[in-house]
Amino acid sequence: MGAQTVLDPSLQSSDVQEFERSLLDRVVGQDRAVRRLARVYQVFLAGLASPGRPLVNLLFLGPTGSGKTRLVEAAAEVFFGKANAVLKIDCAEFQHSHEIAKLIGSPPGYLGHRETQPLITQEGLDQFQTEKLKASLVLFDEIEKASDALWQLLLGILDKATLTLGDNRRVDFSRSMIFLTSNLGSQEISNLMRGGLGFMAGAPGDNENLDQKIYRVAIEAARRKFSAEFLNRIDKVIVFRPLEREHLEKVLDIELGHVQERITTAECGHPFVFRCTEPAREFLLQEGTDPKSGARHLKRAIERHLVYPVSNLLATSQIRLGDLIIVDADTSLGKLVFRREDQGALVGEPAEPSAQPAVAPASAQHRAARTLARRAPRD
Ligand SMILES: Nc1ncnc2c1ncn2[C@@H]1O[C@H](COP(=O)(O)OP(=O)(O)OP(=O)(O)O)[C@@H](O)[C@H]1O
Ligand SMILES: [Mg+2]
Numbered sequence: 001m002g003a004q005t006v007l008d009p010s011l012q013s014s015d016v017q018e019f020e021r022s023l024l025d026r027v028v029g030q031d032r033a034v035r036r037l038a039r040v041y042q043v044f045l046a047g048l049a050s051p052g053r054p055l056v057n058l059l060f061l062g063p064t065g066s067g068k069t070r071l072v073e074a075a076a077e078v079f080f081g082k083a084n085a086v087l088k089i090d091c092a093e094f095q096h097s098h099e100i101a102k103l104i105g106s107p108p109g110y111l112g113h114r115e116t117q118p119l120i121t122q123e124g125l126d127q128f129q130t131e132k133l134k135a136s137l138v139l140f141d142e143i144e145k146a147s148d149a150l151w152q153l154l155l156g157i158l159d160k161a162t163l164t165l166g167d168n169r170r171v172d173f174s175r176s177m178i179f180l181t182s183n184l185g186s187q188e189i190s191n192l193m194r195g196g197l198g199f200m201a202g203a204p205g206d207n208e209n210l211d212q213k214i215y216r217v218a219i220e221a222a223r224r225k226f227s228a229e230f231l232n233r234i235d236k237v238i239v240f241r242p243l244e245r246e247h248l249e250k251v252l253d254i255e256l257g258h259v260q261e262r263i264t265t266a267e268c269g270h271p272f273v274f275r276c277t278e279p280a281r282e283f284l285l286q287e288g289t290d291p292k293s294g295a296r297h298l299k300r301a302i303e304r305h306l307v308y309p310v311s312n313l314l315a316t317s318q319i320r321l322g323d324l325i326i327v328d329a330d331t332s333l334g335k336l337v338f339r340r341e342d343q344g345a346l347v348g349e350p351a352e353p354s355a356q357p358a359v360a361p362a363s364a365q366h367r368a369a370r371t372l373a374r375r376a377p378r379d
Contacts, residue, residue, distance in 0.1 A: 062240030065294025185221030
């Protein structure tokens with residue numbers, strides 16, 4: 001027998017490593033889900049995805065505001081450069097038969113046939129694909145709210161990767177990663193967490209125990225609600241864990257980073273830097289997170305307490321080019337307070353404040369405020 005070389009199947013290509021790293025930077029505390037997605041991507045890149053099926057069918061369970069939708073958006077950002085490069089179907093919107101027509105179009109001859117451009121079409125599905133990545137992301141949100149008619153369509157997509165539109169055209173999903181999300185079991189999970197906090201403080205083994213319990217509770221809720229026919233078509237059920245304090249702090253950092261990015265790339269082109277003190281961070285965490293809704297309201301809290309006041313400060317020229325703004329909290333007033341560091345702003349930052357005018361023209365300030373307001377994300 002000739003010499004043999006031992007191979008290492010645990011190695012991932014640099015593309016996939018980069019993908020995984022970028023997702024972990026964006027999505028906190030859900031590493032299991034991220035790793036799973038990275039594996040799917042690797043199989044796709046190797047050209048070994050099974051034909052005649054979607055690239056993967058993943059069911060995300062777990063509490064609200066834990067990152068289920070965010071993970072799909074983050075994958076879109078990493079793959080295609082924008083969070084909304086996803087074909088998203090809110091199942092709750094397609095309860096009745098006329099609403100199904102909005103999804104797949106109506107048969108020729110039916111009233112409104114020509115006017116209704118279906119939400120799902122091959123072009124719509126493929127629109128974000130790039131030369132490098134001929135794959136699509138599809139998200140069915142809140143599937144527990146899907147009507148029977150929608151379930152039938154869904155079963156066909158998950159199984160055969162095809163959907164027949166109202167006018168008999170076919171849509172091919174074999175290059176799609178399909179994500180389905182549901183909050184099923186989240187009430188039980190939060191009960192478990194509340195009862196389980198003692199466990200969390202205990203030995204690591206106990207912690208593991210709680211984690212397994214969370215998984216089991218979610219899976220059982222899914223089995224009760226969904227047919228075996230459906231669950232058999234799912235490649236993997238991933239249970240998102242409720243975010244704990246340390247995760248929420250990281251989510252806050254990420255969201256504050258987004259605001260700084262909006263400021264830095266605002267059209268006016270005269271950025272400033274803000275820093276939040278510990279009390280300010282604590283205030284935003286208090287306002288924007290809670291055990292029931294996870295990080296769901298964090299963005300809104302940041303918009304209300306940070307972005308709106310900052311827009312006013314910009315529009316009234318109280319913040320100028322290159323300033324360093326310290327954001328603190330006044331707990332007695334229940335709001336954030338803003339102070340300008342009067343010297344040494346941006347020291348050590350890559351920008352060169354001295355090369356730019358100390359006070360930006362008022363019109364630029366207005367533009368900056370408008371840009372900030374316009375870019376406010378919808379929650
Ligand atoms: N794990 C996380 N990592 C980073 N950000 C997160 C995470 N979880 C939640 N967020 C923040 O909270 C927002 C809401 O989260 P997301 O939409 O992913 O919730 P969800 O799990 O889909 O909840 P729902 O079941 O209510 O749809 C996100 O846009 C993001 O700002
Ligand atoms: Mg969601």
